[in-house]
Amino acid sequence: MRHIISILLENEAGALSRVAGLFSARGYNIESLTVAATEDPSLSRMTLVTRGSEEVVEQITKQLNKLVDVVKLLDLTEGPHIEREMMLIKLRATGEAREELKRLVDIFRAHIIDVTASTYIVELTGAGSKLDAFIQAVEANSIVETVRSGVSGIARGEKSLHL
Amino acid sequence: MELTGAEILVRCLKDEGVEYVFGYPGGAVLHIYDALYRQEEVKHILVRHEQGATHAADGYARSTGRPGVVLVTSGPGATNAITGIATAHMDSIPMVVITGQVKTTAIGSDAFQEVDSVGITRPCVKHNFLVKDVKDLATTIKKAFYLATTGRPGPVVVDVPKDVTAQRTEYSYPQEVSIRSYNPVLKGHPGQIRKAVDLMLTAKKPMLYTGGGVILSGAQDALTEMTRMLGFPITQTLMGLGAYPATDPQSLGMLGMHGTYEANMAMHHCDVLVAIGARFDDRVVGEVKYFCPEAQIIHIDIDPSSISKSVKVHVPIVGDVNHVVKDMIRLIKEDKRRPDPVAPMQRLTQWWDQINAWRSVNCLKYDRNSALIKPQYVLETLYRLTEGEAYVTSDVGQHQMWAAQFYKFDKPLRWINSGGLGTMGFGLPAAMGVQLAHPDATVACVTGEASIQMCIQELSTCRQYGLPIKVINLNNRYMGMVRQWQEFFYEGRYAMSYMDALPDFVKLAESYGHVGMCIEKPADVEPALREALKLKDRLVFMDFITDQTENVYPMIAQGKGHHEMHLSPDRELA
Ligand SMILES: Cc1cc2nc3c(=O)[nH]c(=O)nc-3n(C[C@H](O)[C@H](O)[C@H](O)COP(=O)(O)OP(=O)(O)OC[C@H]3O[C@@H](n4cnc5c(N)ncnc54)[C@H](O)[C@@H]3O)c2cc1C
Ligand SMILES: Cc1ncc(C[n+]2csc(CCOP(=O)(O)OP(=O)(O)O)c2C)c(N)n1
Ligand SMILES: [Mg+2]
Numbered sequence: 022m023r024h025i026i027s028i029l030l031e032n033e034a035g036a037l038s039r040v041a042g043l044f045s046a047r048g049y050n051i052e053s054l055t056v057a058a059t060e061d062p063s064l065s066r067m068t069l070v071t072r073g074s075e076e077v078v079e080q081i082t083k084q085l086n087k088l089v090d091v092v093k094l095l096d097l098t099e100g101p102h103i104e105r106e107m108m109l110i111k112l113r114a115t116g117e118a119r120e121e122l123k124r125l126v127d128i129f130r131a132h133i134i135d136v137t138a139s140t141y142i143v144e145l146t147g148a149g150s151k152l153d154a155f156i157q158a159v160e161a162n163s164i165v166e167t168v169r170s171g172v173s174g175i176a177r178g179e180k181s182l183h184l
Numbered sequence: 185m186e187l188t189g190a191e192i193l194v195r196c197l198k199d200e201g202v203e204y205v206f207g208y209p210g211g212a213v214l215h216i217y218d219a220l221y222r223q224e225e226v227k228h229i230l231v232r233h234e235q236g237a238t239h240a241a242d243g244y245a246r247s248t249g250r251p252g253v254v255l256v257t258s259g260p261g262a263t264n265a266i267t268g269i270a271t272a273h274m275d276s277i278p279m280v281v282i283t284g285q286v287k288t289t290a291i292g293s294d295a296f297q298e299v300d301s302v303g304i305t306r307p308c309v310k311h312n313f314l315v316k317d318v319k320d321l322a323t324t325i326k327k328a329f330y331l332a333t334t335g336r337p338g339p340v341v342v343d344v345p346k347d348v349t350a351q352r353t354e355y356s357y358p359q360e361v362s363i364r365s366y367n368p369v370l371k372g373h374p375g376q377i378r379k380a381v382d383l384m385l386t387a388k389k390p391m392l393y394t395g396g397g398v399i400l401s402g403a404q405d406a407l408t409e410m411t412r413m414l415g416f417p418i419t420q421t422l423m424g425l426g427a428y429p430a431t432d433p434q435s436l437g438m439l440g441m442h443g444t445y446e447a448n449m450a451m452h453h454c455d456v457l458v459a460i461g462a463r464f465d466d467r468v469v470g471e472v473k474y475f476c477p478e479a480q481i482i483h484i485d486i487d488p489s490s491i492s493k494s495v496k497v498h499v500p501i502v503g504d505v506n507h508v509v510k511d512m513i514r515l516i517k518e519d520k521r522r523p524d525p526v527a528p529m530q531r532l533t534q535w536w537d538q539i540n541a542w543r544s545v546n547c548l549k550y551d552r553n554s555a556l557i558k559p560q561y562v563l564e565t566l567y568r569l570t571e572g573e574a575y576v577t578s579d580v581g582q583h584q585m586w587a588a589q590f591y592k593f594d595k596p597l598r599w600i601n602s603g604g605l606g607t608m609g610f611g612l613p614a615a616m617g618v619q620l621a622h623p624d625a626t627v628a629c630v631t632g633e634a635s636i637q638m639c640i641q642e643l644s645t646c647r648q649y650g651l652p653i654k655v656i657n658l659n660n661r662y663m664g665m666v667r668q669w670q671e672f673f674y675e676g677r678y679a680m681s682y683m684d685a686l687p688d689f690v691k692l693a694e695s696y697g698h699v700g701m702c703i704e705k706p707a708d709v710e711p712a713l714r715e716a717l718k719l720k721d722r723l724v725f726m727d728f729i730t731d732q733t734e735n736v737y738p739m740i741a742q743g744k745g746h747h748e749m750h751l752s753p754d755r756e757l758a
Contacts, residue, residue, distance in 0.1 A: 031365060034314070035302060046307050076492070083489035089311040089331065092365040184364075 023052070024078050025097040025104060025174045027182050028067040028085060032058055036090040040067065043088065049073065049081050053106075053171035061184070064092065068173045093182060101177040107144065108152045109134075111165040114141040118163060129155050140165060189318040189349040190215035193282065196325040198225045199357040202253050204244060204620055205229070206237035210257025211297060212284025215349040229620065229649060232641035234261050236613035238268020239639070242277050243614030246600045247575055248621045249402060251278040251332050258284040259297030262343075263304065267607060269339045270308040274604025275423060276400060278337035280328045281305075287347035288316055301343045310338030318351035326358045335368030336487040337400055368486060372503030377511050380458070380482040380499045384512075385521040387456035389478075389535045390416045393439065393468075396423030396603070397461015397485060399596045403506035404428070407460065410513050415528030417539055419447035421462050423603045426593035431572070434529070436539065440468040441740050442585045445547035448738075448746035450539055451476055459483040459497070461505045463490045465604070474745025484508045547738045547751060548589055556731035557706050559583060559658045563590035565710050566628060566656060569717055574626040575600065575618045579611035579635030582664035583656075585736045587630040609638030612655065616642060619651040626654065626717065633659040633727075634683050643696040646723050654716055655725045657689060660732045668735045693725035702727045 030036045037056060044051050052070040059066045071081060078096070085091050097104070114122050119141075126133055126143055129151070135142035145155055149172060156167065176182070187195065193216055197205065206229045209217045220228050231237040234256045241252025252272075256265050262283040272279045283305075286295040302314050311331050313324050321344070328340040384390060398407050404427045411418050411434060418428050419439040428435055439447040451457070457479040462468070469475050472495060481497040483490075484505055491500045501508055516522055523531050550560045563586050566574070576591050578584040578601040593599045600618060602610040615629040636657055646653055666681040690700030699722050703712045709728070716724040738749045 035306075038303070039306060042306055076496075080489065080493060083491075087487065087489050089363065089366050 022075070022078065023070065023072050023098070025102065025172060026069045026071065026082065026085070026094055027097055027174055027176075028069060028094045029059070029092040029182060029184070030056070030065045030067055031090040031092060032063050032065045033090060036065065039088050039090055040069070040085065043084055044071075047080075047084065049077065055171040055173055064184070066182075068171070070172050092184065095176065095182045097174045097176055100180055102174055103177060104148055104172050104174045105146055106149050106152055106172050107146045107170040108155070108167060110143050110145065110156070110159075110167045112141045112143060112159060113139065113163045113165055115139050118160070122159065122163075125155075125158055129158075131155065185354070186352040187355045188215065188219070189321055189344070189351050190219040192318070192321050192353070192355050193325065193344065193349065194219040194223060194226060195355055196322055196357055197253065198223070200325070200329050202226055204617075205253045205255050206231055206240045206244075206617065207255030208234050208237060208257065208261060210259075210261050210284060212258035212286060212346045213255060213261075213349075215346065216255065216282075216284070216344075228255070229616070229645070231613065231645050233639065234264035235267050235609060236616075236639050236642045236645065238265050238279070238281065239271065239607075239610050239613035240617035240620075241279055242268060242272045242610075243577060243600050243617030244621050245272075245277050245279055245617070246614070247597050247618040249597060251280055251329060252617060254279065254281040256281070256283055257297070258286055258301070259299050262299055262301040266304065266308065267609070269305055269341065271602050271605045271607040271610060272339040273308045273310070275396060275602065276337050277339065278332040279339040280325075280332050281339055281341045283341060283343045285314070285343045285345040288345045289347070291345065301341065305341045308339075309341050310336075312341040312343065314343045315345070315348055318348050318353045321348065322355060322357050323361060326361045327363060330361050330363070331366065335366070369502050370486075370504040370507050372484065372501040372508040372511060374511070376499055376501045377508060378515060380501060381512055381515045381519070383456050383480055383482060383499065384414065384458060385516070385519060388532070389453060389455040390414070390458070390532070391450050391454035391456070391479070392416050392418040392458050392460065393421075393451065393462055394418060394424045394427055394460040395421040395462025398424055398427040398505050401461060401486075401505035403461070403509055404596045406506055406509040406513065410509050410516070413513065413516060413523065413525070413528060415523050415530070415532055416458075417450055417536070419443065419451065421465070421468055421603070422588055422601065424462060425588060425599045426596040429594040430592035431594055436543075438588055439746075440465075441470070442589070442736050442738065445545050445738050445749055445751065446539055446542040448740065448749055449542045452746040453538070454479050457481045460509070461485060464493065464495045466494070469495060470740050471743050471745055474747070545751070547749075550734075554706065554731060557703065557709060557728055559586050559660070559728070559730045559734055560590050561706065562656065562658060562709055562713075562728050562730070563587055563630065565713055567591045569710070569713050570626050570628070574598070574628050575622060577601065577611045577615040577618060577627070577629045579629075579631040580606045580608045580665070581632045581635060582660070582668065582734070582736050583630050583632045583635075583658040586658070608635040611635060612639050612653070613642045615653045616645060616649075616651050619653055620649070628654045628656055630656045630658065632664060633657060633661065633686055633689075634663045640692070643693065643698060643723070643725075647697045650721065651723060652719070652721050653723050655693075655723070657725065657727045658730050659686075659689070659727050660730045660734065661686065662732060664734075665736070671735070672741070689725055689727040693723070698723040698725055700725045700727070702729065704729045
């Protein structure tokens with residue numbers, strides 16, 4: 022099962038490597054990991070996507086909680102939540118393809134944020150599957166490069182992860 | 185008054201009540217050594233190798249329950265300490281290790297004797313710190329001791345750059361620290377405790393399985409009271425020995441790979457298992473699919489990640505053993521189903537009959553008429569002559585298992601060995617820490633001719649500080665534990681397990697200024713031990729030339745269950 026774990030972490034040197042080190046040392050997999058400071062500069066918020074059986078994910082959350090730098094965590098997949106990822110994708114855009122790509126961008130509610138005579142850069146936000154779908158939809162050899170942010174997640178409604 | 189970082193560090197140790205620091209100097213810690221030199225309260229023990237410092241501090245901690253303290257220089261000093269840090273980490277031993285570091289402005293520049301100590305130690309510490317500003321030093325040291333000694337204990341490394349030890353600031357040692365992300369739970373959940381007590385009081389074939397957590401918690405009295413009140417059989421892990429008196433009739437001895445037949449059979453057949461401060465290690469559990477097939481399992485542990493890690497448990501209780509067991513005792517006392525206080529075992533007569541039948545197999549039997557010295561006999565004699573009162577440290581191998589089987593520990597903090605990491609070289613330096621903590625006690629280091637050579641240099645430290653350790657070298661000319669596996673599982677191909685070119689241990693001991701003895705005949709074992717134990721102020725190195733072919737029994741082979749023990753070649757069970 023895929024799990025999205027949200028973590029409040031001390032914003033200190035080395036905290037990120039403790040989390041990353043835990044995953045490699047114990048052989049857990051990381052599908053994606055994002056981290057940045059929060060409105061409280063002493064805390065970072067991390068969203069970590071992993072896969073494993075219930076037993077493995079239980080161990081992952083316990084081991085994460087055991088790290089002294091981990092202040093609090095929440096397995097978002099246990100309740101209703103929103104998951105978003107951002108992608109920047111540079112596409113070869115010449116001739117007829119320019120119009121074609123614009124239509125596709127509209128369908129996906131994406132934005133073209135940079136234009137040159139031969140390229141577009143498209144910005145697209147959504148669940149990971151939407152980003153995958155966009156990549157599927159454009160012609161494979163028109164993709165120059167892609168960069169994805171990794172998943173950020175938040176619980177819906179009253180439930181929240183804060184101090 | 186402003187003090188230098190080095191002075192502050194030493195003052196912190198003093199204010200923390202540290203008696204001994206085990207260490208080795210070098211460039212990055214010279215300011216600290218200078219500060220140590222200029223005071224008398226904190227005593228420094230100079231080892232001969234940084235690994236020795238960590239094991240000595242570890243032995244000090246295991247035999248006192250107080251944290252061990254280590255001081256080493258940057259680079260090679262820090263890397264030499266890793267084995268000892270990892271050893272303490274695996275067995276949850278409280279330890280604070282101060283590593284010197286190159287000056288802050290040189291960090292990351294591949295400076296002379298620079299290693300990323302925080303990075304290298306990260307996977308084998310409870311936590312670590314790099315101090316970048318002298319103003320943070322005292323608080324960081326306080327945090328290090330707090331983290332090392334509370335919750336599930338463990339080693340904490342504090343990496344201190346040289347320039348920080350020279351900077352000055354006002355000194356004040358914090359009385360207390362709190363860390364917002366770290367709040368170990370001591371009290372167990374009352375509902376869970378009640379559920380557990382219900383199961384315990386209705387069990388027909390109950391079993392207590394206790395471990396190192398009881399000793400770390402200082403819960404031996406509560407555990408003993410509860411065990412006697414319930415009349416349950418009790419077995420202990422290698423790390424838990426001594427938390428319940430081994431000579432008590434309710435004790436079934438150690439369980440697991442080289443545990444007793446009765447302990448393992450009782451595990452296999454019990455209907456309620458109460459695991460207390462034990463972590464279901466693979467040397468204990470054997471093959472998970474055969475583990476305690478009929479049991480409802482209760483597990484008390486302060487570390488949630490120990491619970492349901494390898495074996496799924498039915499009633500988890502997160503908390504400190506001492507707190508939880510005391511709560512259990514209170515509930516049991518109030519309960520109508522409480523066993524008869526005069527004869528608590530009576531309710532379980534059938535179960536005890538069965539256990540006594542397993543016991544009568546006498547699984548630790550060995551050949552007492554051999555013309556060669558049997559290692560078991562040496563340990564049995566050591567136990568008898570020291571009346572079970574010695575502190576026993578051990579190295580790793582067959583001798584370690586025999587010591588665990590044949591020295592009956594009635595008290596905690598007396599059996600000091602590396603269980604989780606299984607570190608050869610641990611025994612002698614650990615004995616130094618024990619002897620310093622208990623200057624008048626008999627401290628025996630049970631070792632093998634291979635293990636002892638991994639930290640043999642510490643004989644020099646023992647000489648310098650006059651540590652009268654009794655080294656019991658069970659010399660079988662083999663890495664016996666390796667040889668045993670090669671005999672059983674590799675058709676006797678003894679690859680690299682023969683210990684060739686051994687030194688003359690008697691001369692070796694003498695050259696370090698100690699007493700050496702070589703014992704070759706069974707009849708000489710007792711007189712030699714008596715003589716050695718009489719030499720109260722000398723280290724005696726006793727080289728016992730033992731039967732080379734002796735194996736450790738009973739044994740559960742890998743992939744087998746507790747009910748599939750192997751007794752000995754000539755004694756197989758149906
Ligand atoms: C050659 C060799 C052979 C071995 N054979 C055996 C064998 O036959 N049998 C055997 O038992 N072992 C054997 N071992 C040792 C084995 O590898 C493990 O080290 C040992 O079994 C672990 O013991 P433990 O479960 O008591 O856990 P420990 O490592 O002592 O861990 C303690 C547990 O208690 C918890 N705890 C700590 N403090 C508290 C507290 N205050 N309150 C509550 N819980 C707390 C911790 O979180 C942890 O889960 C062998 C080792 C070697 C080297
Ligand atoms: C540092 C280290 N290296 C290797 C091992 C693997 N090992 C476990 S027991 C053993 C042999 C120990 O031999 P000895 O000290 O003579 O004890 P014996 O088994 O003969 O009693 C070895 C090599 C280990 N535990 N630790
Ligand atoms: Mg040997």
